[in-house]
Amino acid sequence: MKGPGSLGKTLTLGFSVLALIAIAAGVTISGGPAYQRKIRLDELRLRRMQVLETGIQTFYENKRRLPLPAELPALREEADYSDAFRAENWQDPSDKGPKRTIGYRVTGVNTYQLCASFETESLQNTDPDAKGGFYRGAYRPLPNWTHPAGAYCLKLEATAPDR
Numbered sequence: 001m002k003g004p005g006s007l008g009k010t011l012t013l014g015f016s017v018l019a020l021i022a023i024a025a026g027v028t029i030s031g032g033p034a035y036q037r038k039i040r041l042d043e044l045r046l047r048r049m050q051v052l053e054t055g056i057q058t059f060y061e062n063k064r065r066l067p068l069p070a071e072l073p074a075l076r077e078e079a080d081y082s083d084a085f086r087a088e089n090w091q092d093p094s095d096k097g098p099k100r101t102i103g104y105r106v107t108g109v110n111t112y113q114l115c116a117s118f119e120t121e122s123l124q125n126t127d128p129d130a131k132g133g134f135y136r137g138a139y140r141p142l143p144n145w146t147h148p149a150g151a152y153c154l155k156l157e158a159t160a161p162d163r
Helices: 005-030 032-063 069-075
Strands: 103-106 111-118 133-135 138-140 150-157
Touching: 032 111, 032 150, 069 103
Parallel strands: none
Antiparallel strands: 103 111, 111 150, 133 138
């Protein structure tokens, strides 16, 4: 016959095993710390791209044209654009290897692309009124800012307000 302490030891062991299973499931679902870091870096890439988009939009509203890539360094010195076009917004936030930059290409009179290399795929955000943000541990960007993992260019359009 087992002693009175063996039931307690069995329950403790059982709860310990359940706790380990729960922790392992949590890490599996969230992807673990390394994967969460990749998501945070992608979120920072998108935030920088959105700041650049705001600067490009402001330039377009003021000048009725898109800035040419060769003009961007000079725009860092102009008061209206210095915050949006400062050098750090063009730098990829990854600390791995050589620093990459966020790419910019004019594709039409008022259309352009901002390009970056993403480490994760963003979740689709199908709500047109939604704001970007985290949902159940995963970042959901604005609807037109979703991206696959790897190199990808967002196709954007500058619009002029009615005057």
